Amino acid sequence: MKRIYKFGNGQAEGNGQMKDLLGGKGANLAEMDRIGIPVPPGFTITTEVCREYQTEGEEVVRNLLHDEALEGLRFIQKIMDKDFGNVDDPLLLSVRSGAKFSMPGMMDTVLDIGLTDQSVAGLANKSGKAKFAWDAYRRLIQMYGGVVLKIEDEEGENPFEKELEKYRDLKGVKYDKDLTVDDLIELVNLFKLLTKKYAGVEFPQDPKEQVWGAIMAVFASWNTPRAIYYREINHISNDLGTAVSVQAMVFGNMGDHSVSGVAFTRNAATGENDFNGEYLVDAQGEDVVAGIRTPLQITIKGSKQWADFAGIQEEERNRAFPSLEEYMPDQYNQLNEVQMKLESHFKDVQDLEFTIQEEKLWLLQTRTGKRTGEAMVRIAMEMLKEGMIDEKTALMRVEPEKLDELLHPVFDPGVLKMSKPLTVGLPASPGATTGRIVFNADEVENFKSDDEQVILVRIETSADDLRGMNLSDGILTARGGMTSHAAVVARGMGKCCVSGAGVLNISYKEKTMSVNGNTYNEGDWISLDGSTGKIYEGKIPTVQPELGNEFDELMALADNYARMKVRANADTPESARVGIMYGARGIGLCRTEHMFFEENRIMKMRKMIMADAQEGRENALADLLPMQRSDFEGIFEAMNGYPVTIRLLDPPLHEFIPFEEEEQRVMAKEIGMTMEKVKRTAENLKEINPMLGHRGCRLGTTYPEITRMQARAIIEAALNEKAKGISVYPEIMIPLTGTLGEMKGQKEIVVNEAEKVFAERNERIDYLVGTMIEVPRAALIADQIAREADFFSFGTNDLTQMTFGFSRDDAGKFLPEYVMNGILPEDPFQVLDREGVGQLVEMAIEKGRNSKQDIHIGICGEHGGEPSSVEFCHQTGMDYVSCSPFRVPIARVAAAQAVIKETEEHFVDK
């Protein structure tokens, strides 16, 4: 068995495909070497050896590795023309772990291995840089002590860091670089004493001991509790093991002819095809990103743009801040060739690390470059046009969730950089916004009439706040999760929302909000980022990202591949139009109850609820009929030519009734009823578990007149629109069906009323009657229900609540802990639980189709806009998904990707 794969000088034994055996890092190093990119030579010990280490132990593995390791070392020595352990001019090595997936909790890196009390002098001598040499030795002892010997002090902290800090204070210097050679020599001695004190052993003076120690530490770190735990919750097999790469050190900090840098093959922010990056002269890699010194631009173009932005004249730029293109033109050209080669080889944007040691260029790492949503779209579509990648690859390059960035305003990046968040809540509804604090939903209007931006701040929201929520620019709550009332409603409205910011202390009485010692009053400015959950003090201006041509091209491409259609959840003509703008092919969920909350309607609704008998209810409903009808007309008009699924009244009636005495008094007066009666009705309507109470089709069953009115409003609206030349496809949806009897009964009422309207008008239209599948029992008897239903729409929010027995309003007490501890891989209200809820979905589809082969099936729960859930919907054979209008583009791409993954195995594990 081959245990070690060498690389360097173009002689790599491995390649980029061998990630299982060599880990991600080792495989990429081998690949770079194979295609002629200069990488410091080295060798990678395979993941199989890690498994041997777990079963056989250190001694056996050391023996098994011995010959190949020696050969590898000789290979490195030959290329670098230095010997490991040589005291006059030592070869130094790095040891790094590299599993197939990057993993916190694993030992990462030990640098500068090979230095000893003797060879440190040789290195100082040979390089002529004593400070460089002693600093390297100091680092080695610190890293080795921390990482290999696991040294901690009595308080569980790193004693080296503390000592270093104390020492800097003692010497009155701020940065390590200001320490003298003598200081560093003294620190080395102190560090060696610390090693002895805490590890009980001397720092090893045998370079080979150092390298073996580091290798074995990597293997041992595979099985630390933290690593095991991480694998468990991420479903990574314990058998994978980690590889270890041992590589020659190169130095960017060996004087003016040495630099360290990082670079991107394209612009990671805009996606523009522009090579760009930063570098520092006489510096180590970490200095470039640490921000202690200002790094310089690699290209002249980038350098000039930077100077422009910073207000620096060309003359000064050229002198003090030259680009690498100017400072080291040859090496720059070499680097430029390398980056082009890498991008066309890996066929994606590369994020490079390089070092120039005394004018020689070395590539230390290449990996796929992270990018913004905007860049992601542009790069994918441009690479497609350049012929670098094919359509499927272009589509798969898009992370659907990231499209969200393009669909909502974001904070001005410049101002954002200077702002520190007050606290972080849950990113409940994306987008960024800024406004004045208002605590009472009813007062939003006053602020808005002064044309102010408003952020509604509440402990939690309820149906009473709907109007205020709709008027405000953003919503912030102290309680409630990602699927709380505030979150769900805000997403539906496409409005920025941060929910569950638990540290906020809100007093409605004082009209104050306190957080971490600061108190804010009504009218104070704050800013919310609903995409990150961050809350900022003061005003931060926002910018609206532009949707370029590439976005439209991408969407068209996605639709070419997707099998499922994407619809929008929309309750108003406005949001229906947003859905259409984002490419929705119909409405999958139009909630009729939101219509009842509007100002002049809520009283009529309350009158209906307060009525003692069917007759009173019917009178109140007759008043509501024309309003509902005109709502539906507007929606049908907006969705001309597309189907509109309208759900009959769903929430329990108590949601429409105020529970505060003050409001009850107003209501009693308005509807002309005694306060006692209002109180008693409110009391009677209260439920212990409203989620499982008198709602959905249970209302329509006990009060058939409600269903009758709604069916009439829908059918009349459809006929009216048809007369105007609009193509209408109404789909009437029964909510919360759990028994065949409910479905049969509700359908009968709808059909009878429709026929009545047709007879009155002497005109017909086609329409469907179907049901939500959101109660577990409905999934279990889907075969029966399908005989009565034209379509199924999975309400996965409620289905998740009932299948888990989790109230989404209350699960905040344990669900975050469940996700954190890996009891659940994800919040099942965000990502559909395939094991449990998904099983019911599959069962219902199978049973439904067995009864009625062509039954139309979709999803209208929140999951309909979440990419992994969309994939699952595709796999189960659904016909469509429906989601918030603002997530339609995400769902379209996810639907296309689901098709591609199904047919192209190699995309699945990406």
Add this chain to the structure above:
Amino acid sequence: MKRIYKFGNGQAEGNGQMKDLLGGKGANLAEMDRIGIPVPPGFTITTEVCREYQTEGEEVVRNLLHDEALEGLRFIQKIMDKDFGNVDDPLLLSVRSGAKFSMPGMMDTVLDIGLTDQSVAGLANKSGKAKFAWDAYRRLIQMYGGVVLKIEDEEGENPFEKELEKYRDLKGVKYDKDLTVDDLIELVNLFKLLTKKYAGVEFPQDPKEQVWGAIMAVFASWNTPRAIYYREINHISNDLGTAVSVQAMVFGNMGDHSVSGVAFTRNAATGENDFNGEYLVDAQGEDVVAGIRTPLQITIKGSKQWADFAGIQEEERNRAFPSLEEYMPDQYNQLNEVQMKLESHFKDVQDLEFTIQEEKLWLLQTRTGKRTGEAMVRIAMEMLKEGMIDEKTALMRVEPEKLDELLHPVFDPGVLKMSKPLTVGLPASPGATTGRIVFNADEVENFKSDDEQVILVRIETSADDLRGMNLSDGILTARGGMTSHAAVVARGMGKCCVSGAGVLNISYKEKTMSVNGNTYNEGDWISLDGSTGKIYEGKIPTVQPELGNEFDELMALADNYARMKVRANADTPESARVGIMYGARGIGLCRTEHMFFEENRIMKMRKMIMADAQEGRENALADLLPMQRSDFEGIFEAMNGYPVTIRLLDPPLHEFIPFEEEEQRVMAKEIGMTMEKVKRTAENLKEINPMLGHRGCRLGTTYPEITRMQARAIIEAALNEKAKGISVYPEIMIPLTGTLGEMKGQKEIVVNEAEKVFAERNERIDYLVGTMIEVPRAALIADQIAREADFFSFGTNDLTQMTFGFSRDDAGKFLPEYVMNGILPEDPFQVLDREGVGQLVEMAIEKGRNSKQDIHIGICGEHGGEPSSVEFCHQTGMDYVSCSPFRVPIARVAAAQAVIKETEEHFVDK
């Protein structure tokens, strides 16, 4: 096709097996005739003709029947030696419907068919009883008008009844029998006018028209909306159809040598093998049961007992109230032979109707006799011993639900007869009790200390009332269903409870209860019947039924046949002992939370809940540990040799915290905390849907120290008992598991703590760790969970709530209507829903056994004591059912019956 089956004179063409074709009544008449019992001759038109009527219509059917009907009529005429339609001595007929199942909404009976204006005189003449003849004619017109012609007046009422009442008033008589012949003649005329007025036709003077009209009315009544509806909700096929029996009339009201009577072959109250019954001389059948005249006893023995009870001397009895045995010894002997023949033929107690017309005995009907629970047991076991029936039949003769009557006190029947219920609530927990009204649970103790009987009367109960409920003798609530807190707790305690008595108006402030205009104060006496739901004013003494030898024999027999074991749900040593007394073979559910509600524990529990950190909780738990341990010790001792399944803490923590300010203040003081903190914690613990909230193993997962304490208490208790020589089999049950992670985590905590205790004690015991299956998701992933669990116990209460999405606390708003309208066949909280919930149960068992073949599986929800649900549990292959101790005998019989039904097809449709 043969459409008509004749019977009479031993020449019956049908027999008792032909219920499908001849209906229940027709088949039994044929069977009696076959075995030589004298029945008035007649013929039965088959159910197939009913189907022909539905498709072909009246005319066709009349033609199809014509020849056979004529032949049938001739057959009757020959035997009775009278002619139908003869004006001088007319043969009269009855027409009755008879479907396979008796069915409300069907036309029942028309008697005296064949009388006309002419023949009524003939009958009067021939019989010499003008009043008898005219009264018969009056009845015929009335029945024919109501039943065949469907006559109703303007108010939808029966105009004949009204006329009769008016006429009696006019004549100043109280009873019909006091009317003269002239009165009756006048009434006949009035009735004929009414017929003309409301039906638009004359009362038919053609006897054949009368008989055809009645036959067709029976067929037509098969398809009335009420009958269709009844069949729909009882799952009876519309295709069955009804048969029609046409039979010669015989009369018990033709003078002193004629009698009508009813009889039972054994005593229906006690089960004693004693022929008994009542008769009246010169009377019609309905007079015997109507109670206008006092009926006489059939046997001398019965007559003497009756006289004894009524305080009548033998001399007077013999003179004024002779038995049939004395009055008509020959006919009595004939009747006695008939009853013996019938019982041994039908092999069950028979309920007979007979008529002696001028010394000739006729049997009009025989059917299986209804009986009390006590009689049911005695009769089944005695018939078994007599060799009349076999063991399986004896077991199948027992209606398990009826055993309940034997296990609880009942009201003294004599006193009960004279009491009228105030109102009726739900029969939530069986038994009868009487006591003084107390409204506040805390005050029950004061009354009890005076040794008073107490009935706790509440709007609804909560955990706070537990102590008071336990002390009181009965519980009455105005709200809440069969599975409300009051109902569930009362059943567990074996305490009489009537719940949801909606018309009660309870004022805690005034300490009054009003119902239908009467007001009762604290301390007033009321009486409750938890088996019927009836509530009475005042004191009604109760008697405790005696469990005879037959009961024990029956139970032993049941255990011989049953495959499943029966366990009891018991939380205390006392109820564990009741379980053992009733034959429980272990405890299937011991709820640990009830232990925390006891007086001196609740504060410690609250301290635990109020603690800010794990340490505080652990301290409070350490105080609770010895108490829990001693609870468990008592239970293990009571269940010596049997397994005890102990469920870890299940309810949400807010159930332990008071929400009323007053009580919060007491609590703050007692546990030494600020009121503000108590209020805040209570507020934080509130849940919107507590049923789906932070409870069950979600508590044990976020607060592992609770699980740890409980595991320790169980294991320590078990070791302590073992040391005393008790055989202990603890089974530790994790509640509300929905994910594999919860099960794994909780099991690990339990096992670790157990091992710790074993190490401390240097002693081990065997124990199991299993889980409730009560969340739908647990059923869906039962294969995974089974790998970690030693047993499954189905918590079908919660499983029903979540599968339907019904909160049992709130479903009262629609569930009764659902059952009434046939949307659900039964309340799924009472009878397990096989279609939905049952599907999950079956799935979980299959998946569980696939993973772990020998996993032990049972049920501990309320359904475990409901016979049809027990049958289902058997069918799914469960190992045991567990139920309230008082329902253990019911479950034992149901478990045996399930086995018998499985193997003996003919018992299934009984």
